[in-house]
Amino acid sequence: MNAKKGIEVSIAASIAAKLARVEVVAAYPITPQTHIVEHLSELVANGELDATYINVESEHSAMSACCGSSAAGARTFTSTSSQGLELMHEILFIASGMRFPIVMATVNRALSAPLSIWGDHSDVMAARDTGWIMLFCENGQEVVDSIIMAFKIAEDRRVLLPLMVNLDGFSLSHVIEPIEFPSQEEVDKFLPPYNPLYTLHPDKPVTMGAYAMPELYTEAKYAQEMAIVHSKEVIVKVMDEFGKQFGRYYKPVETYNTENTDVVFIALGAINENIETAIDRLKEEGKEAGLINLRLFRPFPTKELLFALKGKKRVAVIERVMPGGATNGPLFNEISSLVHSNRMNISIEDYIVGLGGRDVLPEDFRDIFDEIKATPGKRTKSKKDKNFSVIGVRG
DSSP states (O other), X not given: OOXXXXXXXXXXXXXXXXXXXXXXXXXXXXXXXXXXXHHHHHHHHTTSSOOEEEEOSSHHHHHHHHHHHHXXXXXXXXXXXXXXXXXXXXXXXXXXXXXXXXXXXXXXXXXXXXXXXXXXXXXXXXXXXXXXXXXEOSSHHHHHHHHHHHHHHHHSTTTOOOEEEEEETTTTTTSEEEEEOOOHHHHHHHSOXXXXXXXXXXXXXXXXXXXXXXXXXXXXXXXXXXXXXXXXXXHHHHHHHHHHHHSOOOOSEEEESOTTXXXXXXXXXXXXXXXXXXXXXXXXXXXOOEEEEESEEESOOHHHHHHHXXXXXXXXXXXXXXXXXXXXXXXXXXXXXXXXXXXXXXXXXXXXXOGGGOOOOHHHHHHHHHHHHHOTTTTOOSOTTOOEEXXXXXX
C-alpha cells in the first residue's frame, strides 16, 4: 500500500490526470476549478508531464479544442465549473455525439445570477442530458481514483463517450485530505495507452460529424443512446478491476446503514459525508436511517437503485439545485419515475439544500428524518403547485 499524502483535492485531481498520462490539456480558468489547470500547467512546464497544454480564450474554445485533440487520437483532459460548463454546452453535445472519450473534472458551482462562486449542482444538472457519462465523488480519494478509471471507461471501444468527474466546489475541491496515490507503474498497468479506432490524419482522410438527413438522424441518436445505456456494464467492470488492483472498490450505487431501516436519504456528491454523520448521530439516539449514494448519475443506475430501494418505505431525496419552473428537482424526478414505474410502495419527499454554498448541518438531516417519519411535506416553503421543500429559506 502506498503512503497517504495530505494534499488539496484540486491538486490531487491534476496529479491523477498526470498519472493517466494525458496528452492534451485544454485550459481556461474559472473559480473554483482554477487550481486543477494551474497545477497541470506547472507539471507540463516543468517537464513532469509530456502533454500539449492549450491556453484558450473561453470554455467554448476549451471544449472545442478537446474535440479536435480527441479526434486526432490524443488522450484529452480539461476542467471547468459553473458558467464555464454552460458556455461549453453547445460543444458538450458534439463531444458525445461524435463519441470522443474526453475526460473532464467538473468542479460543481452555483450559476449566476446572482453571482455566486460557491458550490451546488446547478451547473451539472443543466448539462445532465448532454450524453456524457457522469460520476460524482464524495471525497478526494474518489476524485483521484475516478479520474484514472474515467479514461479506461471512456476509451473502451464498447463505450467511446466523454465522461465528467464531478466534485463539489470548495467544500471538496479546496480541502486538504489524506490521499493515496498509485505509482505510475501501477497506473500504466491498469490504463494502457489510448488506441483510437479512427483519427484525423492528412494521409488517411476520414469524415467526422457528417451531415445527417432526417432518415438517418434518429438512428444515429439511438445508437448513441444505446452506447451510454450499455456503458454501465463497462463501468461496473472497470470499477471491479480497479478494486482488485488497488484495493479500493467502487459501485455505481453505494449504501450506508441501509440494512436495518426503511428510511433512506438519496444524494449526490460530498454532502453524503454530512448525511453519514447525521445517520451516526441518529443511531446513537436509537433511530435508524440509511443513505443511498449515487456515484453514477448517467447512465442512471436503474437496476442497482431498485435493489437498494427494496423494502424501503420512506425516501428523502436531497439535491442542490433549484428546479426552475418545475414541480420537482431533477434527481427526484428520476427516483420518482423509477419507483412508480416499478409499482413500489414508497413515499418520496424532495428537499432542496445547500444552494450557493449554504452550509447544511447534520442537524438539518436529523430534522428531515423526523419529518418524513411523521408528516411528509410539512416543511414545504413554496406554493402549493410545488412538490419540494427548500431548507433554510428565511422570512
